Amino acid sequence: DLDGLVGSEMCIETEASQAVTISSTCTVFAESEVISLVSKGFPLEGIVLGLHRSLAERISALATRLAGNSEIMMSGGVALNGTLVRAVSERMGRPISVVPDPQLVGALGAALSVLS
Numbered sequence: 001d002l003d004g005l006v007g008s009e010m011c012i013e014t015e016a017s018q019a020v021t022i023s024s025t026c027t028v029f030a031e032s033e034v035i036s037l038v039s040k041g042f043p044l045e046g047i048v049l050g051l052h053r054s055l056a057e058r059i060s061a062l063a064t065r066l067a068g069n070s071e072i073m074m075s076g077g078v079a080l081n082g083t084l085v086r087a088v089s090e091r092m093g094r095p096i097s098v099v100p101d102p103q104l105v106g107a108l109g110a111a112l113s114v115l116s
Helices: 007-011 027-039 044-067 082-092 102-115
Strands: 072-074 096-098
Touching: 027 044, 044 082, 072 082, 082 096
Parallel strands: 072 096
Antiparallel strands: none
């Protein structure tokens, strides 16, 4: 039953010990895959952890190409999701710093852009 699983609930801090593998890279197919996993009785916590790890894999692939050996920082509302920050850090094998008030960074950038 996915009735209780909405956007903000995907950001839950999960203590699942085992992630359920999510193999779809397209969000539409991943949604179908999640619905199928739920209907097969896989634990919701494991599915959520699997989604976090799948996202972390995609994020780290991009970040690795851009960051080189530089410090890696996360911003935006997603940086408030500790499970995802940890998953990216584990995937990259290095620490990830979260900027203060990460959910405001985009708005601050837009405001500065307007001022200049």
